[in-house]
Amino acid sequence: MSKAICYGMIGCGMMGQEHLRNVALIEGAHVGAIFEPDAEMRAQAAQIAPDARFVASVDDVLTSEDVDALVITSPNHLHLPQLEQIAQSRPRPVLVEKPLFTDVADLDRVRALNLNAPVWVAMEYRYMPPVAALIAAAADATGGIRMLTIREHRFPFLPKVGDWNRFNAQTGGTLVEKCCHFFDLMRHVLRDDPVRIMASGGQDVNHLDERYDGQTPDIWDNAYVIVDFKGGARAMLELCMFAEGARYQEEIAAVGPKGKIECLVPGPGRFWPAHLGAPPVPQLVESPRAPKGPRAIDIPVDPALLAAGDHNGSTYYQHARFSDVVRGQGAVEVTLQDGIWAVLMGMAAQESARTGRAMAVDESGFVPV
Structure with a gap:
């Protein structure tokens, strides 16, 4: 049995829900905490991950003691400020959806990021x-x-x-x-x-x-x-x-x-x-x-993987490799x-x-x- 991993999700809209379905296919992995401000998206996410708890803020995800790794699937323009917020919290591996940032003026902010933990950019x-x-x-x-x-x-x-x-x-x-x-x-x-x-x-x-x-x-x-x-x-x-x-x-x-x-x-x-x-x-x-x-x-492609998302099974294979990183058994492939x-x-x-x-x-x- 693989070492158990508890994920914290920041955002659970359409792409976030694809991540939820694929995390559920990873042995020993589950989602513990979810921050999603939209009521309809919360309801949909709850159908996919009924045992997850919904929290009121990003900070609530970051202060959750059971969370071993973080997944950011919020709107694009929020990725960088949320990474900066994560950098001020307890270090944990992060998988952040693309794009990493949305304004060329923010390039120095991206280069200044120091999360003291592996960061994987989601390029499915x-x-x-x-x-x-x-x-x-x-x-x-x-x-x-x-x-x-x-x-x-x-x-x-x-x-x-x-x-x-x-x-x-x-x-x-x-x-x-x-x-x-x-x-x-x-x-x-x-x-x-x-x-x-x-x-x-x-x-x-x-x-x-x-x-x-x-x-x-x-x-x-x-x-x-x-x-x-x-x-x-x-x-x-x-x-x-x-x-x-x-x-x-x-x-x-x-x-x-x-x-x-x-x-x-x-x-x-x-x-x-x-x-x-x-x-x-x-x-x-x-x-x-x-x-x-x-x-x-x-x-x-395995029909179960096709049913879990819109990206030809790739989200599963990405999560399988990221879970190895979280367990200390692999290296980040998309830096x-x-x-x-x-x-x-x-x-x-x-x-x-x-x-x-x-x-x-x-x-x-x-x-x-």
């Missing part, structure tokens, strides 16, 4: 089984990646409590809020850092007829981003958030001198049209240059530095699209080329 896409299979096989299949393309064709942003995800000021913008996953994947797959980013994007279809306190949402719904890396590889992101009719939600392709490898990832099964039958199965496809001809391999890079790349892409200029990017930030 690394752990999707078809994506993990691509990462494991890419070097051999390609002979060294020179081009990496990530395409996400998906549904619009879903409704969230207080509609916080409709505005750049609270999300960091679409290329941060949504796409920090993909910028993290680029660095992770290529094992390299970016040097230049060029982008074009905007809001063309979604949320234009919505009003919140008289304000029209300003969150973007499509973009192209090209990233040059130190080692000479190039990566591209293609995002469209009005393409929910697509068979696959994510398509990732890596190409090198030996050939091409790609993975095809369907979206959440709950959105798949019932009249079309069973949802598509994720695939890994290898296309060597010699001998020519693609080889497709199904990468099925604060990884989280910083993913946000900086998204912000640089948004600034490039806004100004029409390429951005030079490094660990200190980004400037026009």
